Amino acid sequence: MPFCALNDSKGIIITMKMRALKQDLSIYNKFGFERPPIGVKFLLHEPEGIEKMKGTAGLCEMFWKAQESDKPFYITKENEDCAGKLAMGWEDLPPFAEYGQLGEKLDIFQEGRANGRLYDQFYLFKKGLMNYVVFAPLDQLTFEPDLLILTAKPSQAEVLVRAISYSSGDIVESKSTPVLNCSWQLVYPYKSGKINYLVTGLAFGAKSRECFPEGMILVTIPYQKIPEITQNLNEMNWVPKAYTLGREKYIEFDKQVFADLAQELEEDPQCI
Secondary structure, eight states: OOEEEEEETTEEEEEEOOOBOOSOOGGGGGGOOSEEEEEEEEESSEETTOEEOOSOBOGGGHHHHHHTOSSOEEEOTTTBOSTHHHHHTSSOOOHHHHHTHHHHHTTSSSSHHHHHHHTTTSOOOOTTTOOEEEEEEGGGOOBOOSEEEEEEOHHHHHHHHHHHHHTTOOOOOOOOOSSOHHIIIIIHHHHHOOOEEEETTOOHHHHHTTOSOTTOEEEEEETTTHHHHHHHHHHSOSSOGGGGSOHHHHHHHHHHHHHHHHHHHHHOGGGO
16 A cells, blocks of 8 residues: 655645455445445545545444445544544543443433443544545445445345355354444454444434434445455355245255255265
8 A cells, every 4th residue: 555745735745545446346236235335444644536525424424425425535533523533543532421421411321330331342443543534335436445334124134144154154243332333333343354233223323313224234344354255145045945935835845955964864874
């Protein structure tokens, strides 16, 4: 990821050229998502060739802004007007918030002690590390993303769940808290290398800001897992036969498959 120094009236600006997208992510178009997948990139320096978003919004709102945008954009701490500043390392936690008073005053927690203990469990970026965040809808994604975030209906998410385990047997898990969900959607997958999913309508800030319709599944795939999930989606059967049979015929089909495998085992001389 090379650097480029540009002169302007204020002196020298350091920009960062992002690695060009080499993966074929067109398989995700097969889902027919109502809202396009979003690629996210975290940068120390200003991204080269990308415009800064105008105005302010919460970090959770940046996704639908990107989904409605016809081109990529980036944000800095000046654009973020919610607790996302904490997750990104753009702002220190005020003592009253770390004590838990904020969550108590907002009727989220019984007492400050309940809110306060969460701050030891969140995933946060170190201050000064991730100064720029780039968002791009899939059809405008020209760089290798750190995260690929999908907004899916449950039926679409079911395919993704199978894709997560298809070749690895990995456990499909969801980690979240009532507040600071942006930490679990962005920072946790990046730092852990694990896929995470959230259900819209469960996060206090995003619900209050009316970011998404309720009941959607937000699946965040970190860069380490994007090639694997993409390959699995290209290889696997999206609609297994069992899904096409109906309840009664499926039960019969399942029993028959079990019986056939048991018979094969009995007939195998190496197993006798």
